[in-house]
Amino acid sequence: MSVLVVGLSHKSAPVATLERVAVSGDTLGKLLHDVAHLPDIAEAFVISTCNRVEVYAEVHRFHGAVTGVCDLLSRYSGIQPGELTGSLYVHYEDRAVQHLLAVASGLDSMVVGEDQVLGQVRTALKAAGEHGTLGRALRDLGRLALRAGKRARSETGIDRLGVSLVSVGIELATSAFGVPAGSARDQLLVGRDVLVVGAGAMSGLAVATAARSAAARIVVANRTVEHAERLAAGVGGEVADLACLPDAIAAADLVISCTGASGLVISEPVVRAAAGRRGARPLVLLDLAMPHDVDRSAAFLPGVSVIGLDELRDSGGVAVGAGEIAAVRAIVEEEYAAYGSAVRAARVAPTVVALRAKAATVVDAELTRLAGRLSEDGLSGRALEEIAQTVRRVVDKLLHAPTVRVKELACSPGGEDYAAALRVLFDLDPRAVEAVTRAEVEALNVADQEGCQ
Numbered sequence: 001m002s003v004l005v006v007g008l009s010h011k012s013a014p015v016a017t018l019e020r021v022a023v024s025g026d027t028l029g030k031l032l033h034d035v036a037h038l039p040d041i042a043e044a045f046v047i048s049t050c051n052r053v054e055v056y057a058e059v060h061r062f063h064g065a066v067t068g069v070c071d072l073l074s075r076y077s078g079i080q081p082g083e084l085t086g087s088l089y090v091h092y093e094d095r096a097v098q099h100l101l102a103v104a105s106g107l108d109s110m111v112v113g114e115d116q117v118l119g120q121v122r123t124a125l126k127a128a129g130e131h132g133t134l135g136r137a138l139r140d141l142g143r144l145a146l147r148a149g150k151r152a153r154s155e156t157g158i159d160r161l162g163v164s165l166v167s168v169g170i171e172l173a174t175s176a177f178g179v180p181a182g183s184a185r186d187q188l189l190v191g192r193d194v195l196v197v198g199a200g201a202m203s204g205l206a207v208a209t210a211a212r213s214a215a216a217r218i219v220v221a222n223r224t225v226e227h228a229e230r231l232a233a234g235v236g237g238e239v240a241d242l243a244c245l246p247d248a249i250a251a252a253d254l255v256i257s258c259t260g261a262s263g264l265v266i267s268e269p270v271v272r273a274a275a276g277r278r279g280a281r282p283l284v285l286l287d288l289a290m291p292h293d294v295d296r297s298a299a300f301l302p303g304v305s306v307i308g309l310d311e312l313r314d315s316g317g318v319a320v321g322a323g324e325i326a327a328v329r330a331i332v333e334e335e336y337a338a339y340g341s342a343v344r345a346a347r348v349a350p351t352v353v354a355l356r357a358k359a360a361t362v363v364d365a366e367l368t369r370l371a372g373r374l375s376e377d378g379l380s381g382r383a384l385e386e387i388a389q390t391v392r393r394v395v396d397k398l399l400h401a402p403t404v405r406v407k408e409l410a411c412s413p414g415g416e417d418y419a420a421a422l423r424v425l426f427d428l429d430p431r432a433v434e435a436v437t438r439a440e441v442e443a444l445n446v447a448d449q450e451g452c453q
Contacts, residue, residue: 002058002059002062002092002093002096003056003057003058003059003092003093003096003097003137003138003141004056004057004058004059004062004065004066004069004090004091004092004096005054005055005056005057005090005091005092005096005099005100006054006055006057006066006069006070006073006088006089006090007047007052007053007054007055007088007089008021008052008053008054008084008087008088008089009051009052009053009054009089009108010051010052010110010309010313011108012087012088012089013087014087014310015290015292015308015309015310015313017079017084017087018050018051018052018053018290018309019290019291019292020077020078020079020291021053021073021076021077021079021084022048022049022050022053022290022291023046023048023053023076024048024260025260027076028046028048028127029127029131031046031055031072031076032044032045032046032127032128032131032133033131033133034072035055035057035068035069035072035133036057036132036133038064038065038068038069038072039060039064039068040059040060040061040064040065040068041057041058041059041060041065041068041069042057042058042059042060042135042137043057043058043128043133043134043135043137043138044056044057044058044128044133044134044138045124045125045127045128045133045134045138045142046124046127046128047103047120047121047124048124049116049117049120049290050165050288050289050290050309051109051110051117051309052103052108053073054103055069055072055073056096056100056138056141057069057138058135058137058138062092066090070084070085070088073088094336094340097141097144097336097339097340098332098336100121100141100145101144101145101148101332101335101336102332103117103121103145104117104118104121104145104146104148104149104152105148105149105152105158105328105331105332106118106149106152106153106158106328107325107328107329107332110165110309110312110313111164111165111168111312112158112325113158113324114164114165115153115164116164116165116201116202116205117149118146118149118150118153119201121142121145121146121149122146124142125138125139125142125146141339144335144339147335148331148332148335151331151335152328152331152332155327155331156324156327156328156331157323157324157327158324158325158327158328164205164209165202165288165309165312166202166205166206166209166256166286166288167185167209168312169256169286169288169307169312170188170189170209170210170213170254170256170286171185171188172286172307172311172312173254173284173286173305173307174188174189176282176284176305177192177253177282177284185212185213186212186213186214187213187214188213188214189210189213189214189215189216189254190214190215190216191216192215192216192253192254193215193216193217193218193219193251193252193253193254194210194215194217194218194219194252194253194254194255194256195219195220195221195240195248195249195251195252195254195255195256196210196218196219196220196221196231196255196256196257196258197221197222197242197245197255197256197257197258197259197265197266197293198221198222198257198258198259198260198289198293199220199222199224199227199228199230199231200258200259200260202258202288202289203220203222203231203256203258203259204231206256206258206288207220207231207232207234207235207237208234208235210235210254210256211235211237215254217237217238218232218235218236218237218238219232219237219238219239219240219248219251219252220232220237220238220239220240221239221240221241221242221244221245221248222242222259223242225239225241228240245265245266245270246270246273246274247274249266249270249271249274249283250273250274250275250277250278252283253281253282253283253284254284254285254286255283255284255285255286255294256286256288257285257286257287257288257289257293257294258287258288258289258293259289259293260289261289261291261293262291263291264292264293264294264295265289265293265294266285266293266294266295266298267295267298268295268297268298268301271283271285271294271295271298271301271304272298272301275301275302275303275304278303280303281303282303282304282305283303283304283305284304284305284306284307285298285304285305285306285307286307287306287307287308287309288309290309292308292309294306294308296308344410344416345407345410347410347416347419348406348407348410348416348418348419348422349407351406351419351422351423351428352403352406352407352419352422354423354428354429355399355403355422355426355428356399356403358426358428358429359395359399363391363392363395366391367387367388367391370387371384371388374387402422405418406418406419406422
């Protein structure tokens with residue numbers, strides 16, 4: 001089987017399309033279930049964020065799997081297949097693995113080097129595990145991606161600026177307040193009041209970033225007041241009821257909205273009423289939600305600026321040095337090479353096990369025959385044991401070099417051919433090799449289940 005990814009991102013699709021394709025909560029669970037039950041797919045996980053929606057799968061057949069995933073994405077989004085196809089990309093086998101490593105390392109993000117994507121990959125793997133769609137192959141691949149992402153951030157300077165959509169959005173927003181470009185990031189919101197709408201992970205990042213940017217006052221508004229209180233307490237902030245959202249907006253200079261709502265949270269009439277109470281003071285609404293929270297027509301109101309994911313994408317984010325990017329790419333290549341070697345070595349392991357099992361069977365049969373003949377000649381049990389051990393040692397030494405060498409050669413391109421040659425030379429029964437493979441898979445699955453208990 002092989003790894004496949006079918007998806008779309010900020011690089012291939014407009015935000016409006018991403019909003020329609022994105023899934024979360026129960027809908028994500030249903031999509032995972034439907035993908036994993038396609039006839040050509042063995043296991044799957046889905047990364048769904050404001051930047052990308054990608055389906056990763058371990059597949060039996062390429063064309064059938066691609067068609068099935070595309071049909072599901074079309075059905076869940078309500079976008080006709082012909083319209084959706086123009087925004088989709090497909091990666092298979094090696095390219096699929098390399099793509100996931102690049103995503104986890106922050107190389108494929110809207111803001112290169114942002115650190116949220118690593119958590120998003122981890123969340124995607126966890127969700128697939130909880131819904132029973134994650135198997136051994138993708139679990140190992142996911143671990144590889146997380147390791148590559150961690151190395152990228154610990155061994156290079158790609159995230160030394162702590163960039164994120166929130167921090168880039170705040171930098172864009174402060175230009176409306178007359179803050180000079182290049183100002184210290186810890187002083188961007190001095191004297192400004194900030195309202196954060198929502199209490200999820202992105203909202204938590206928004207609250208923390210606003211605090212680091214020296215906001216004068218931070219208010220959190222959320223449908224569940226307890227969640228808002230938890231976020232606000234961490235920075236000495238305040239809490240506002242969503243029912244009083246117009247008042248909270250009127251009192252804020254910057255509104256950062258990132259809820260998981262399926263419809264508009266901040267309408268144009270609400271913004272108009274709030275702006276009318278502010279006089280000449282500018283109001284900036286930073287909309288990081290998908291689908292968007294803020295009515296885009298609010299941007300036409302006097303003194304009001306609306307910054308959404310489209311504007312963030314067009315801004316180019318924060319420039320990351322070419323040296324850091326090159327260093328991360330080197331890590332990705334290193335991890336990919338190690339993964340490829342491990343996969344190729346694993347493919348020949350059943351052949352090696354089957355060969356040793358056949359040798360052991362032949363040795364046991366011959367020793368049994370020999371023991372019967374020698375016992376008649378009065379040879380002692382001690383002598384028979386010595387003979388048996390000697391014969392086994394000779395066979396082990398003869399098999400040692402070819403089995404070790406075939407494992408080494410398996411890590412090179414075309415390594416599977418060496419295992420095939422071994423099967424022909426020693427006349428190994430294909431069923432024996434398949435039996436070893438099945439036994440290994442069953443043992444690994446049991447180990448995974450026990451590890452989750």
